[in-house]
Amino acid sequence: MTFEQQWIEYDYNPFILFNSNGKIISLNAEAQFLLGATNPAELFTLAQTYANINFGFKTSFIDLEYGRFKFFGLTVGYENEDEIGIKLYQIPSMKLSTPTKNEGELTNIFTITDLCISTNSIGSTIEFTKDYDPTIPDVIINSNLLIKVLNKAYHCFTENNIIDTKVFYRVGEHVRFEDKKYSIFSIKISAQNINNNKTTDVKSFAHNNGFNVDVSKNGITFNIPMITA
Numbered sequence: 001m002t003f004e005q006q007w008i009e010y011d012y013n014p015f016i017l018f019n020s021n022g023k024i025i026s027l028n029a030e031a032q033f034l035l036g037a038t039n040p041a042e043l044f045t046l047a048q049t050y051a052n053i054n055f056g057f058k059t060s061f062i063d064l065e066y067g068r069f070k071f072f073g074l075t076v077g078y079e080n081e082d083e084i085g086i087k088l089y090q091i092p093s094m095k096l097s098t099p100t101k102n103e104g105e106l107t108n109i110f111t112i113t114d115l116c117i118s119t120n121s122i123g124s125t126i127e128f129t130k131d132y133d134p135t136i137p138d139v140i141i142n143s144n145l146l147i148k149v150l151n152k153a154y155h156c157f158t159e160n161n162i163i164d165t166k167v168f169y170r171v172g173e174h175v176r177f178e179d180k181k182y183s184i185f186s187i188k189i190s191a192q193n194i195n196n197n198k199t200t201d202v203k204s205f206a207h208n209n210g211f212n213v214d215v216s217k218n219g220i221t222f223n224i225p226m227i228t229a
Contacts, residue, residue, distance in 0.1 A: 014069075017085045018044050025083065032091075036171050037067030047086040051076045064088065068173060068184075068214065068223060104142045106228070112146055113165055113187060120154040131166040136185050140227045145209045152205055153220045154191045156198040160191035175225050183226040190219030 001009065008015055014031035016024060022044035026033075034043075052058035057077035063069040070091040078084040110132055117128045157163045170184040197216050207212040212223040 011087075013087055013090050015085065015087045016040075016043060016047075017083060018047060020082050020084075020200045032169075033173055034066060034069055036173050037069055043086060044084075046074070047076050047084050050074060050086075051078060051084060055079050064150055068170070098111065104140045106138045107146070108138050108139050109136060109167060109185075109187070109224075111143075112143055113167060114148065116147060116150040116154060117165060119151065124158075126158070126160060127162045129162060129164045131168070133168045133185070134192055136167060136169060137226070137228050139185075139224065140229070141224065142209075145211070149202065149206050149209065149211055149213075149222065150187070150189070152198070152202045153222075156195045156202060156220060157189065157191040157193070158196050159193050159195065163189065163191045165189055169226075170223070185222050185226055188219055188221040192218060194220075 006097065009028045011028055012030060014034045017030045018040075019025055022041060024040055046064075050058065050062075055078060057075060059073060059075045061073040064074070069088075071088045072091050073089045075087045075089075076084065100222075113130075113132075117130070120126075121128055154163065155193045166186075166188045168186055168188070170186055173184045173212045174181045175184055194215075194217065199220065202220060203213055203215060205211075206222070214221045214223065
């Protein structure tokens with residue numbers, strides 16, 4: 001691999017080169033992670049949509065979101081009818097902190113979520129449903145802070161008949177700390193209605209205590225590195 005190729009390979013922004021049929025010819029490491037949240041056909045269509053009318057390169061500033069990946073723009077380039085490349089410019093969103101032994105302890109995530117569900121179901125008529133991936137191991141995390149932020153999230157969904165909690169492994173997504181790569185799992189709390197006035201408190205508490213959080217129109221998702229030792 002040449003020095004120039006290494007720059008592309010380790011670029012923070014995903015880059016993919018397609019042939020005329022939408023088949024991937026080459027891609028960098030970040031693009032491999034992106035394909036865990038979307039598919040090549042969608043990105044190929046995106047490249048065709050924002051390509052210059054004539055041969056050359058065109059940069060467009062648009063907001064895009066695929067899972068945890070958020071982008072503010074893209075560049076599409078092609079010099080012939082056989083190949084077309086796309087590079088997406090990423091907004092840093094997965095800011096995860098690495099706990100130390102003083103900050104966290106080995107914790108069973110399912111015990112924590114069950115405790116929060118039990119607490120929030122007291123005196124409530126809401127039905128709490130669960131979908132857990134049993135392959136997720138115990139992880140190092142500050143359990144007291146996690147309980148607090150999860151309870152704040154559940155308080156955003158009190159005006160619902162059903163609240164769902166999903167704990168799942170994020171396939172193909174990783175985060176790097178000090179030359180080590182860790183898988184990511186998520187805790188997602190969702191329901192039909194969400195109190196947007198309360199989500200501000202959730203986001204503030206999460207950001208102040210090192211939790212990555214995504215808030216959508218019907219869910220709150222915490223993304224956590226799978227650090228086991």
